[in-house]
Each structure stands twice: as C-alpha cells, then as structure tokens.
Amino acid sequence: YRHDNPEFFKCKECQKVFAEQSTLSRHMITVHTPEEELNFCCDQCPKKFSRQEKLEIHRNSHVPMEERAFACDQCPNSRFATNELLKVHICARHRRAPNVCHVCAKEIRDKASFEKHVRAHFEDGAPKAKCPIENCNLWLKDEDYLRRHIRRAHTNQEKAVTCEICGGVYKNKYSLTVHKGRVHSNVVFTCEVCKKTFKRAIYLREHMTQHTGEILYNCQFCTRTFNSKANMHAHKKKMHPVEWDNLRKANKNI
Template structure:
C-alpha cells in the first residue's frame, strides 16, 4: 500500500506526472476505442497510447543520458515516469485500484478519470449545451456533435469519422484485423462489443428477452381489453 501511495504521489504531483496526465486525458478518450477498452468499462487499458515523446531516437541520439530506455523493446522516453508507465504494458502491472468497483489501472491519470464516473465530477463543460465531461478528450469529441467536424478520414473508402475510436474499428473491416477472438470457436471480432454479441450465440443469453416479453404481454392485455 505504501508503494502504491508513493507511486501515486510521484506521478500525480510531479511536473512529469502532470504533463503525462494532461496528455493522457486526451489520449484516454481520443485514441482508445470507447466500446472496447474505455477506462470505465475495462481494467485500465485506456492509456495504451503512449504520450509524446514516444518515437525511437536515431542511433546517434539514443544513448543520450537525458533519455530513459525500455530494456524490453528499446523505446526511449524523456521522463522516467513515462518509462514506468510504459513498462506496465510489458509487465501487466496495474497498481492503481478503484475501491468502489475493483477495477485496476496502469497509471494515475486513467485512474483519476475513472473515479469521476463514481463521484459525478465533470470538470470539463461544453460552452454550447453546458454538458459536463470527465476529461478534456471527451469534451473535444463531444464538440464535434455541434461543429459537425469529422477529422478522421478512411483512405480506402473515403468515409469520415468524428472520433478515433470509431475510425480505428472501421479500418479493421478493410485490414481484416480481428483482435478479439472467441475462446469457444476461435472466431475473431473487430471490437469487444462485437465479441460480446457473438458470445451470446454460445451462451444462449438473451439480454433483451424480458423487454420483448413485456411488450408482447402489453399488446395481449390491450387486445383483451378492447375485444
């Protein structure tokens, strides 16, 4: 517990941590598929997109003592806190745990955003409709509803998208990438939500059967009354 607290203080209060948090607040919603790995619905995988600078340096620069190198994949990072967060992608470590729902997170920024779903805090407000949002990235995506902006364009079919998450899923139709395999039959799915729907074919789950049955019952009762 002491280790986790120390880590939280290091990432959340240091200048490096603040820069990381500001960048990742946008990355968490702009670069990660919402229906797949959002920090509210998954165990902290929303910050898989690395904050800049993340590109590998040229060989002449890679030995700069001011940069921190990942011994696993060779990536160089400007801040030690960036490297620590990156390493958790290799180790699977998620030291930040939500006491409310039990979800775990790799870094402080995603954890803080997640907690806002529980507390109701919405520090980012839309100036047009006054809706509140948990992160600046979520607000940016929302603003496109008002502006009609669709900055993500498919180079294959020309279709435009408002957010990176939908665009990323769309591209899988063209590339054939299916990163969500079914553990029962091995079929690959383009998103976590598609996999969930597919799994119902194996489990026989019918999540909407109750509402359908209630509709049928209502129709029957109305028909009985007016006959």
C-alpha cells in the first residue's frame, strides 16, 4: 500500500520514512535483523550477519588496501580486492538515476541529499499543508513549501515538456516529474550481483551496500562505522543523545 497523505510509514528503530508498507517491511528485515538471527560471525571483527554470502562479501573489507588491485577510475581512493566488487561499487555509486520524493515529487539525484530532503518533511511531524489546486493531492511541509509548489507546478510560465516514456505532454518539468513518479513507478532497477529487483533507484543503491562491504559513514562521537546513514543517525540519537541534540540545533542555526 502506498500513501498519498501524511499517514506515512516510519521505521520505529531508526525513524526512517518510507512510501510503502512493503518497503518498510523489507527495510526491517535487511537492516534491523534480530540479534538471534545473526548466526554468521566475522573471525576478524565483531560483526555478525544473517547469511553466509553477506559474511563473505564483508570479509573483503579486511583485505589490506595495498593488496586491493582494482581501483575505481572515478574515485581513485576507492580500491577493491576483486573486479566483481569494483563493478558493484560503480553500479552503486556512479550509476546515477533520479529519486522522486513521495511527498512533494521533487527530483533529487544524490542519495544523501535525497534522504535529507525526505526527512525534512517529517522532522516536525507530518506535512501540514495540502495543495488546494484541483486534481493535485500533494501535501507539503508548511505554507512556504506550499507556495513554492504552486509557483513551480501550477503556473504557465514554463515551456511544455514531453514524457519520453509515454509521449504525454505536460506544462512544465515539475508536472512531468510528478507524472513519472505516479505513472511510471513500475520501472525496475536490477542488482547486477544478485539480480534482485527494486521499484526505485534509491532502494537499489541502499541494497548495493550489502554487496560491497564498504564503510560509508563514521560516527563523529565514537569509533562506530555504518553502511547506512539512517542507522548512523539512529545510533547517534540513542548512544549520544546530548551531542546529537546539540548538533541538530547548531545545524538549524547555520
């Protein structure tokens, strides 16, 4: 089930927001696996995994950097023990595809920026302003977002654009983005490693971290590392609540 109103689906463990119940369920299984189900232990560090294949992928992260023969030509500091891991990295980090916000339909290419944008809609509760334009069911965070949306989506100042998928004509790029998110969301993104498919590019990129074993994020308050920004934020809020609160307040004042 997909929502079109403020009744969004939120993970109780890390507060990450999802557009569909099925995606939330998959997130709970892959990210928040119960401790008793983590039966595969790394013999070089304390990490545990739910499947043998995940453990084998993780073990590559323990290969010394000087022994990693495969370098990414787009970010030379990223090196890998096998060519297969390099291919996974390129697919996960450099094959860009737009992400469409399920609240305001804004198109964002960068994963981190996309996640930050979606969280911003819900930091202070559910979206508060519904677009009053007929046949537009979008909810926006506040009146400022609503005015910006109306200015971008419901004016005739922009040149009409055509959907390259179905040929439909829309009055501006914003309207075309909304159309693609609603009508063409069945486009399938396939993992080149395990062939698992996803409805959105953002879900594929999140999944890819399971194959690379890369350390993507570091807690600035301790030595913990994470492959998910959501997990890192959840860790900060739980283990470093005072520092986390001070950091958020400081960022708001910037």
